[in-house]
Amino acid sequence: MPELPEVETIRRGLVPHLQGRRIVAVIIREHRLRWPIAPDFETQVVGATIETIERRAKYLLLHLTHGTVIIHLGMSGSIRVLMAATPPQLHDHIDLILETNQCLRLRDPRRFGAMLWHTGLIDDHSLLHNLGPEPLTANFNGNHLAVAAKNRRVAIKLLIMDSHVVAGVGNIYASESLFVAGIHPQLSCRDVTIVRYNQLALAIQQVLTQAIAQGGTTLRDFMQTDGQPGYFANSLQVYGRANMPCLSCGNMIQELRIGQRMSFFCPGCQH
DNA sequence: CCGGACGCCTGTCGGC
DNA sequence: TGCCGACAGGCGTCCG
Numbered sequence: 001m002p003e004l005p006e007v008e009t010i011r012r013g014l015v016p017h018l019q020g021r022r023i024v025a026v027i028i029r030e031h032r033l034r035w036p037i038a039p040d041f042e043t044q045v046v047g048a049t050i051e052t053i054e055r056r057a058k059y060l061l062l063h064l065t066h067g068t069v070i071i072h073l074g075m076s077g078s079i080r081v082l083m084a085a086t087p088p089q090l091h092d093h094i095d096l097i098l099e100t101n102q103c104l105r106l107r108d109p110r111r112f113g114a115m116l117w118h119t120g121l122i123d124d125h126s127l128l129h130n131l132g133p134e135p136l137t138a139n140f141n142g143n144h145l146a147v148a149a150k151n152r153r154v155a156i157k158l159l160i161m162d163s164h165v166v167a168g169v170g171n172i173y174a175s176e177s178l179f180v181a182g183i184h185p186q187l188s189c190r191d192v193t194i195v196r197y198n199q200l201a202l203a204i205q206q207v208l209t210q211a212i213a214q215g216g217t218t219l220r221d222f223m224q225t226d227g228q229p230g231y232f233a234n235s236l237q238v239y240g241r242a243n244m245p246c247l248s249c250g251n252m253i254q255e256l257r258i259g260q261r262m263s264f265f266c267p268g269c270q271h
Numbered sequence: 272c273c274g275g276a277c278g279c280c281t282g283t284c285g286g287c
Numbered sequence: 288t289g290c291c292g293a294c295a296g297g298c299g300t301c302c303g
Contacts, residue, residue, distance in 0.1 A: 002296065002297095003296060003297090006296075032280095034279075034280095034297090034298085034299090058297080058298095072297085072298090073296095073297090074279095074280090074296095074297055074298085075280090075281095075295065075296060075297055075298095076280085076281075076282085076295085076296085091281080108280095109280075109281050109282065110279080110280040110281050110282080110295090110297095111279080111280055111281080112279065112280065112297060112298080113297090127298095127299090151272080151273080152273070152274090153273090153274085154273085154274065154275095158274090161297095163297090163298075170296060170297070171295095171296060171297085172296060173296095217296080219295090219296065220282095220283085220295085220296090221296095222296075239296095259274090259275075259276090260275090260276075260277090261295095261297095262294085262295090
């Protein structure tokens, strides 16, 4: 479900509830997520204090005193902060109960998400070790994309969705960024000029920044931690708008399957 | 190394 | 109304 802006929105919503709080208990109702919950997870986490809450790509990182809880929401995961006594509902798999009698509750119907325990440097974790740069930092730019495209010929949309190239760009924001940059999603990455890579990097940054400012995109069930939807859905230019007129030129938005994922683009604006 | 396909799961929606 | 297939915001793994 969530891409970078949604995870960042969740992170910001969690900070005031979690930062500096001690975890006093853990309830695991379902161990079978993308990877099984580690047998010693509860032992490691109970009694520890959440010092900082960070995001890397689409991973949420709860930094405890002596290790890190790595959370990934997969396609259908969601997190809420509730009173610990709130009765769990279907697919509410894990509670981290805080000293405040609140709990961080993970729900994930499809169980593509994960909650992992890691000690040591976070970049040493195998899931994070080979990630590309954060798109909203200075070391991400058009030149980085151009270098990553060397010796590759995949569709440009797949290149920017590759987390080893740039972290956190998923299906929605890939389509939206390519629209802003005026690039056809199926264009081979080897045929994108450096000028256009610069435009694309800026487009990715612009789209993600605006999406974060609007609290992410709610298509069906994404909720901010306060229960509010994200409002960027109102700003989508192409995603989910097949056979509707382009808001810029009036041509009909088209959809196309690229790498098993639906892609949306404007044939008038993107080449 | 690269690119493409697959599988992991449940819920929802559209068509018949 | 019910059934069935297609599809969904991700991503590691496997194969050629």
